[in-house]
Amino acid sequence: MDSFFSLFDPNCSDCSNDEFAIDNMNNQHSLPPEPQLGNVEYKLKIVNPTKQRFEHLVTQAMAKAIYEIGVEDSGILTGLSKLDMTVSLHTLHEMANKLGATTTILRERVLDNGRNISEVLIRKIPDDQNCIEIRVAVLGNADAGKSTLLGVLTQGSLDNGRGRARLNMFRHLHEVISGRTSSISHEILGFSAYGNPLTYNCSDLITAEEICENSTKLVTFLDLAGHKKYIRTTIRGLSGYSPHHAMLVISSAAGAVGMAHEHLAIAVALNVPFFIVVTKIDLVPATNTLQSLESFLKQVGSRRVPLAVKNLDDVITAGTNQLLENVVPIFCVSSVSGDGLSLLYKFLHVLPPGVSTKERERLEQESPEFQIDENFKAGDVGQILGGLLMKGVLTEGTKLIIGPMKNGTFQDVSIKSLHRNRVPCRMVRAGQSAAICLDTYIPALRNGMVLLSPEENARGCLFFQANVSVLFHATAIYPGFQTTVHIGNIRQTAVVIGICSSKCIHTNERDSILFKFKLHPEYVTVGQRLLFREGSAKGIGEITQVFPLTLTP
Incomplete structure (x- = not known):
């Protein structure tokens, strides 16, 4: 119960179809039947429960996160009168207090019959944490507006149209002069228990420490370089910091060009869930860019449904499907006028972390x-x-x-x-x-x-073996081929010593390859993901065997 959970249970077979899930969000008559497993609970009403019933409801809530009030178990939207809804929400709030949790009304709707339904998020921060935390890597081509967007989101002040908001994101003088990010910078955005963003603009004297202390959820942005010559730094940020999500920023003025394709391909290869933000809509309408994004997503083999987020319902749908990897939310924003920023803030508030509580424990x-x-x-x-x-x-x-x-x-x-x-x-x-x-x-x-x-009793290694899939190579990879290998936070040149099943390996082929680090030993373990890149050649894989160095006395 440490984050936003799906309105549609990820384990429910009824939710495997993308269009079914999206269409039902806008259905005025019913939702899918209540899932037996998962973190969704349908309640027609919770009015004046007995003490025993109240304790039973609290016990149920420990395994739930989303309450649909005014909805029958079958999914039919019956609705409640205003009085019954008010009392039910009060009871739900008392249940949350008993758990040490908070309640947030995600959305309310008035049905055709005049009765009301509400969707309420119950969020409990784990006892051993101050707040829920997620890491979001920010990707995109140079000049797409990544640093400016982060400056606006975290500082709470709009840009002046000449890049003022991005100045707080840069770490080096040459970045300020060129306007291009060349290193990995970290910025934080907090959210209160009521879902309000906590930025440095909330008070003249607010500090990072105060944002952390007052946040029930904290988003850490990794601002990565967009220029081609800094691609290795960008890969290191994606591979080494293991972000929960990636935010691909695309300029409406330029479209999905340059390194946007490369960045998205790397995110897909590393299995990082992603969403897209189209910026600069105050300069150029996003119509043409939105039309081209569907073909853009197919080019990198993502096979996902683009969802242009236009209202709060779309935000909840996007957050629901983010970890299911079947929908790509697309936000259209302006860092100058502020258009679309409120929806992006709401999405970041409900965005789930990628690791469950049990896995973290x-x-x-x-x-x-x-x-x-x-x-x-x-x-x-x-x-x-x-x-x-x-x-x-x-x-x-x-x-x-x-x-x-x-x-x-x-x-x-x-x-x-x-x-x-x-x-x-x-x-x-x-x-x-x-x-x-x-x-x-x-x-x-x-x-x-x-x-x-x-x-x-660890030791470094020079030799390791990995099952590798070649994504692209102009000819073929032979023993002796040298490439830059990324394994977690490791970045080093490695040499192909041998290929298991053949003399060489071509594009879209898989094989087991023996590598040797060229410069010095590294600490790697079986099961780690591997990504290599040299020029236009690139591939991914998983380490299957490690050969530690034998230490001589």
Whole structure:
């Protein structure tokens, strides 16, 4: 119950057809029958329940997230009078208070008979978290308006038409001068318990710490580079930070051109759910761009139904189907006039994370594994690491090992302090990004290393084997082929040593390939996803075997 759940149960066979789901959202007479499993509950009314009945309803609510009030179990929209609806919503609010949860009315509708139905989201923040968090990677061609859109969303102020809003997104002077993002920057957007966006414009003195403290949901945007020469940095952001969703930004003035195709293909290859935002509609109407998006989606093999979001009903439909991967929501916005931004805010509020509560709890029980994406030394503070905790839990004073070094070994370290979203914290849990200060300076530190538990007895490797599918190659891949390999936060040149079933591998063919890292050992594990790219050649795969280095005494 840690996020927005589908109005249509993902496990329900009735929901497998895209058009069926979308059409029923607008059906004035009925919804699909109530699913037996899932997080949807139909209630005709909840008026003055007995104490025993109330406790039973509270117990039910622990496994539910969406309440359809005024709807029979069969899905027929019967509706309630205004008085009965008011009392039912009050009862639902009392049930949520009993759970320590909040209620948000997603939408209300008056039927033809004058009676009312309401859709209510019950959201309970897990006891071990301050708020629900999701990561959204922002993709798109250069000059599509990505940084400007993020500036408007997170700062809460519209752009002046000359790029003022994007200045807060840039990290380097050359980015300010050129207007192009070349690095990965992180920006946050909070939402209150009532779904109101919390931005830096909410108060003259509001800080990132205050946004985090007052948010029941926090969206972390990863602003990625759009220019072709920074494609490796963009892939590293998508692969290393494991975003829950990707937001593809397309300029209405230019259309889906340039790196938009490449970025979307990478997101699809990495199985990242995505949605599309068409910007600059104040300059050029989005009509032609919307017409071309259907063919654009087919070109990257996504096979999904585009849904132009025009009202609140469309927003709920989009959030419902986002994790089902059958609908691509499309928002048309202007960072100058503000058109369409309210619908985008609402969508981000109901957007679900990609990991269930049970999966997150399972990952937290495992030994820590922190992937290092950035590292630097900050004056007298010490060695600072930035990255993502894939498994386990970290606290101040936790003893870990870091590596692999050039000989494949790991070195003992200890955590001095932790920061999340620019705010000090005492604990970091699986799936959260953080900055870590170590008690020891590591001169040989590089991006792509990992922090692990000393119990792992880990070693680096040079050789690994993977089942690979070649997405494109002009001729064929032979042993000796060198390519840039992306595995999580790892980015390094690797050489094809051998191909299992044949002498070479062509486009759209699969085979098992033995790779060797060219420069230094890395820490990889069986089951990790792999993406390689060299010029126009690219492919994806999964690691099946690792050959750790043998350490000589």
